[in-house]
Amino acid sequence: MKKIILLLILAASIFSCTKDDENEKQTKQKEVKETFTSLESPYLICAGRNPGGVAFDFIYKGNKGGSNNVDDIKMKELNPDMVVKTVKGQKSETNKSLGGMPSIRLSSKAKGLNYSAQDSKFIGYKSYLKIIKISDIKLDETKFKSDDSSFDLTKLKKGSSGKSLISDIAKEYKKLVIGNKWLKSAHNTIEGDEPIWIIKTSEGKYVKMIVKRFPAIINGKATNGYISLEWSILEE
């Protein structure tokens, strides 16, 4: 009798472990199965149509992440490394028309580097494609910077339109590592002069990023409000 009870206890423990294993397997399988629901380039960053902008979480739970609209987050634990958004500014004290001021902002835990400024051999999309591993470039950790923590658009003086002056916004953008320096100028059509950015994510991984075109080309036409941006995790 004692042997039977012992056998039963042993069987129960084996079953429960198996169940645990299965549960763990199922949990792991769940974790593995959760793919990142991501937007694709070109991204809508128009101040009127998408005022919240687009957030990029490059590494999501240890795997490749992606982007969500700030006003429609699909991934519950999104932890953005970078946000691209546009604000409106007043053109001047006398010219009260508004203009769009897009920018790229890094999170407090992310850092960025204009690699093209460091190594002029790496500039433009063709060069961007050649960077696959960290070892393809020479990264100097000391050159990575964070956005200035004093960056704050809300403290800027407002014009009569209710918006800050474009010149003041531009000055504030200089506190950002990337800011609006991701292209020589909007509507720039010169091929091959786009800077390549390297971003160190909050997880300590390295990502390359390039703004290919702004405004983005959609159906063969430069389309206001859209940015064509590409990024990729560098292999170690």
Added chain:
Amino acid sequence: MFFCSSVKSQEEKLVKADTIAKEVRLSEVVVSALLYERPSLQLSKSVSIIDKSVVRENINSNFIDLLNNVAGFTQVWEYHSPIILRGMNSKRLLIMQNSCRKIGTFPGGYFAQDLNVYGSNKIEIIKGAGSVIYGTGAISGIINVINKAKFGDLKTTGKLSTGYGTNNGEYFGLLDICHRSRNLSIRLNSKYRKTDDYHFGGGDIAENSSVTDKDIGLCLAYKLDSSNTLFFNTDYHYGNWGKPRGFNGPTKYFTEIRNRESSGHADIRYSYHRGGLLEDLSLNIFYDTGKRDYYKYKHSLITGDRTNLDLVHYKNQYGGGRLYSILNISENTKLTLGADGYKFILDNPSEIVDYYNNTKGYRDNIKGAGQSTLGVFLNNEYLGLGDVKIVGGIRYDIAKIEEGEENGKMGSHRNLDAVSGNISMVYSLPNNTFLSFNIGRAFRIPTAEELFTQIISCKGVKKGNPNLKPEYGWDFDLGYRGSILEGRLSWDLALFYNKLEGYINEIGAPKGSGVDFTYENTNAKILGGEISSTYSWINIFNSDDRILANASLSYVYGVDEYKGDKPLFGIPPCKSRFSIQYKSKQVKSIIKSYNFKIESLLDFEQNRVPEIPKDSDVGPWGYLPSASHMIFNMSCGLSLNNLLLSPSIKLKINNILDTEYHPWGSYILGMGRNIKLMIVFRI
């Protein structure tokens, strides 16, 4: 085109047979072409006349709805469509109310959405250059909405109408009260109309297309004696209307545009009419004031919430007058001498609201922008060549366009002058047929908005070009028209050729300028023609009935010579209209009259459209080819005798087959089936 009641003029002709009066097609009389009455067939340009009974028979909703059946006119959208005649928008078409100029604050000119179509007695349309008598803007033609005074035996009548339309839940009510005596004529009219969003053919809703109209008008006329009469007209309009989401292009669905407007008008005219050397002397002055709040909302494409609002407060006032005399120089020579002018002023402060970031601000924009003109004219009609009538005229205008004040700083101004002229010949052929030829030089001065102002429109941000020159149109018209078989068959064939010098066209603004569009002078030519015809069969089943068939065809071809003979913007497709109507009167029974009509509206395809300006977004209309489409309408009416308030019932079914179609130039579909019912009670 059919004119029902008898008119007391020399050209009137009643045919009696079997002692029962019959209605035949009368030679219609117009005043607007020469400032005095002339039979429409004997003019050198094509004329269309719309009697108020036609408006009621068609249960028209608004002005553009009414004009869409007139050969040469084209409608793009419901309610808020630019008015296009012979491929030219309402900047080149002068619209008047009792010969008083109407001016709009839309980039496309005056839309007439604030005119009560039920408030007029008659609408006269003269196609072709009209600048000699009317000045700037009358290049493709003129439209005159006339409130006619009625004197006679002491009588007070009233009409109360109410109606409903199924497509957009339209409810409307009309009140018309007339009192007349030998010396006094008073008419009070009002209209209330409210709709929900309408449905496209196929059933989808045109979001944000609801309309509310409130109109009231008063017309007074007093005969001091047999020669001297005073007229006074005043009216007020309130409107609240939206443009359907997506009307300005498939990528612009995120915008939502509404207009809330109010306007008032008053005009006084003194008229002296007598035979002899001085046949007529007339002085009229008018004043209009208006306000239009233009709401341009932007929505997030992510959440659908409103993110921004550009709210422009257009405030305008304008006024002017005309003094003219008609002199019978001799038995065969009638000379018209006159002077007129107007001044228009516009302010457009705006508010900017950012709902997302919770900010609010304002912009003064411009104050006191506008234009003024002063012109003198001379027009002579010579009848001394037997069957040939010659009319010739000349006019000189000076104009000043002012930029106005912005940010406390006075802007610039431009002084311009223009000479316009006209020479025409009408040859009377046998059997009441006429051949006409007209050469006219008309002009249009650029507006303050085209020269100086930066505005927000549904198309984007537009900035003026201060270097613009006036537009001139050389207009050549050839006409053949007539009425034979005792008026049972009539026709009007009009061929035209317009050479436009300095045609002001929109172009895309330079990249990065912060502006979407600006203007430039170009050269263009527009040619084409209209033919319309009516035939009536009488005594079908009894001596009081008839069948009327109407057919028309219009075609326009436009070339932008500046762009290497590319298609000119705004040229509509070939259009055909056909209707057949049965009408009967039964005076002896309870049924006073009844009628039944079927009509077809065919728009051919239009593939000749201009390219979208480089590096700019699409405009709200005109850049898309359109497929051909045919719409069928049906209407019937019944008037009852010997019943309380003598009611009459009208039923109109537009787009019977609920056809899905794209009106020419439009990104959105046309209205689907609409069953409209109107009941009229008479006091």
